[in-house]
Amino acid sequence: MNKKWYPCELHCHTLHSDGDFTVEELISTAKERSLCGICLTDHNTMSGHRETEGEKELKILKGIEWTTYFGHMLVLDTKSYVDWRDATPDNIDSKISAVREQGGLVGIAHPFQIGTPICTGGHWDFKVQKWENVNYMEIFAEGEPYLNDANYKARKKWHSLLSEGYRITPTMGRDWHRSRNNLYPSACTYLLIDGDITAEKMKDAIKYGKTTVSNGALLTFETARGETSGDTVEGGEITLKISIDLSHHKEMEAERQITPEKILLCSSKGEMEFPVGESISFTAREKEWYSLELWGSFDDKENTLLCLSAPFYTK
């Protein structure tokens, strides 16, 4: 067992839809950013996938962004195509089921972005009833990894779904269309993978909640038994060993300072605050979710969210 957190970008576009990147440019830019994996999710097409076949170094999970009239939905790695064009607010559960039946993963892109006509379909207006079929949700979207209003609403919605018992994986989606004006180069989703990264293992990490949403800082944690995000553990007294890694951020933009200031432990009952240190201890309730957040300053932005973990759960 040699588990490692790999920096990845899970939401990318190219000239095959409305991005400015060629597929080749996207791949080379991702490598420049020291990313280990990407999801190629062009709007309503998979035609860019044919240009990724020769790439060995960067791992590419094949997807599509359903760019519908009522929301943008990320669909990863289906065995066969499922049509986006007849998705409506009232039939979305059956459309999501069809994707899942084809072995695909379903993610909600930028749920609180502005919608039509300013950004067509950008606001999530689908009436999902079967949230158990939704695999992941973008908490940080569009290269804005702070808790701006849209991201704050996404985090709040995600917390409420966790409290209802749905295990939805949090992700960061840069919605990467072009290199220029691309702020916060170290923001990414980290995926926890055993051994070398592959596209298949990327899919499993998203499916099983092995993610950390980062705007540069990487906070990771584990119990004495080595349990972490996505795992279900015994309730009671728990000590989590904490690790904070800023190396990816320093490699990307050393001139911008990240200063961790506090750790928040979030659950259905609210938040508990801890100082930044090597461990935190608390009494975990049964049948609960716990997500760790790292807060601090990013350059001149004080008291901002630096990192957010996928939850672990108690029995």
Place this chain on the structure above:
Amino acid sequence: MKILLKKSITVTPENEKTNIFLPFVVEDSLKRLEIDYSYSPKELLDEEKNIRLVKENLERDGFEDTGDYSEFIPLKNLITLSLDSPEGYVGAAHRQAANQHHEISEEFASVGFDRVKITAGEWVLALNLHAVVTDECNCEIEVRGYE
């Protein structure tokens, strides 16, 4: 060369968030398709209507109305193309350009579309009406087949 589909279609805001499916028949001998597509107008020039629609959009989706709409206007029509062969979905051209040319064959396909054999049978070109902000918008479509 044979013209397989030629249409001029006028859409209105009532058609927004729907698809218009345009079937056409491909014969056995064809090896390549070319699609020319344009729509007009692209932009909404009525300033009063621009502001009204932006204000409605901001309010509906829970965004603060700062009174500065310069980053949003002029609002644009967005009517994309998608294509199905008798064997399934071929792709889409999801981009803002209001004048487009595409080619599809087994050896080459324009960005957004898969390389596919030009199978004989019923193909379907779809107009995907993401946004229609002008009172009317005229769409011109021509599909040609080549041996």
